[in-house]
Amino acid sequence: MHPDAWHLTEDIDGFHARAGSFLRSRPVLHNTPLTVMEKWRTRPGAFEPGSVLFGRLESGDEVQAVFYRPPSRRLTLTPLSPERADALAAHLADSLGHTLAGVTADHDTATAFAEAWQRHTGATPTLRVRMHLYRLDTLTPPHPHPEGHGRIVGEQDHEHLMRWCRELAADLGESVTIDAGSWEGTRFAEKSYTFWQSPDNTPVSMAGVNPMVAGMVRVDPVYTPARLRGRGYAAAVTAEVSRAALAAGATELVLYTDAGNPTSNALYQRLGYRRVADWAPYDFAYAEPEAG
Incomplete structure (x- = not known):
């Protein structure tokens, strides 16, 4: 060539x-x-x-x-x-x-x-x-399912959302400024977000999705604060945004995982995501x- x-x-x-x-x-x-x-x-x-x-x-x-x-x-x-x-x-x-x-x-x-x-x-x-790289096959709701419900993140949640995005970036070793002034220039800005809330309406996990393109939606990011992990919240919120994307007409749902994290890889597989490629x-x- x-x-x-x-x-x-x-x-x-x-x-x-x-x-x-x-x-x-x-x-x-x-x-x-x-x-x-x-x-x-x-x-x-x-x-x-x-x-x-x-x-x-x-x-x-x-x-x-x-x-x-x-x-x-x-x-x-x-x-x-x-x-x-x-x-x-x-x-x-x-x-x-x-x-x-x-x-x-x-x-x-x-x-x-x-x-x-x-x-x-x-x-x-x-x-x-x-x-x-994973692609959703058939969505399987998590079992057992944690108590609580999903809620679309609104303008009133912006400070909370930015704080969690800062924590996530720190976990990933990213050197990035995330505040009201820099938000629009970050990789987090174009996404829509959903909180998973406990029965008392306290946010305990979040998932973001990119805008649909060519019938495809990418789930990114998924984040649960360290102190709240291991309770099924990430599975619940991922299932929630996946269900919503399908209902909105998505024909392909994808997400990336760290190959060295067996917990997250097992979680997404239980929800019906199937590995299609290494990245x-x-x-x-x-x-x-x-x-x-």
């Missing part, structure tokens, strides 16, 4: 016009590009023109794969063969230099690209975390230039 088969652009509308149908053709595997593109195209201020590099691989007149590189410099890729991953790495190394902070894709694609990037640039790739985010480190 020759590098000139990749078409690079900073024009989001032109990119979407050519690649949108391709992304919608596999909404489960393409869930992240779909939701990110939807946010950039529809949320005022979410996208800064010229800040993102898009690429599409065309064979004949058909799009075969796409990528985008946002200001974080982390490349997000749709599935590629090892040969195509190597060709892309060579092309980007020549055109961009050492300007990638990492890559995220399905495990095989991300690994192939990370190894190719190392060959072409000398960067050292490090796997940040092993992840699983891998790699970070790239570069040697410091020698002093002259």
Whole structure:
């Protein structure tokens, strides 16, 4: 595959016009590009023109794969063969230099690209975390079911929601500011949220969902404060948002898990989510230039 088969652009509308149908053709595997593109195209201020590099691989007149590189410099890729991953790495190394902070894709694609990037640039790739991608098969309500009920998070809950998002980010090791001033710029802002409440109306867990795109909804994030875990609240709120998404017309529900967390993986499987792919985010480190 020759590098000139990749078409690079900073024009989001032109990119979407050519690649949108391709992304919608596999909404489960393409869930992240779909939701990110939807946010950039529809949320005022979410996208800064010229800040993102898009690429599409065309064979004949058909799009075969796409990528985008946002200001974080982390490349997000749709599935590629090892040969195509190597060709892309060579092309980007020549055109961009050492300007990638990492890559995220399905495990095989991300690994192939990370190894190719190392060959072409000398960067050292490090796997940040092993992840699983799940797709809902048949929703199975949790049993036993904890007491309480779900409630849509409203404006009056915003401080509570931001506090839990800060706690979640800290648990995940993310360095991010989450307050009233920065909220709209965070990855949490475009989602809708549901609290699971105990019988006395105290929120005990939450789940978020991304806006529906191509019939697909991604559940993210799910969070229960540490002191309240192990009581079935996360299962209850996940089942609640899954049921609501299906009722709203979703045809595909997906979520990601940390492969190293057996508790969460078992929880989602009991609810009817089935693993469809492994996922891998790699970070790239570069040697410091020698002093002259």
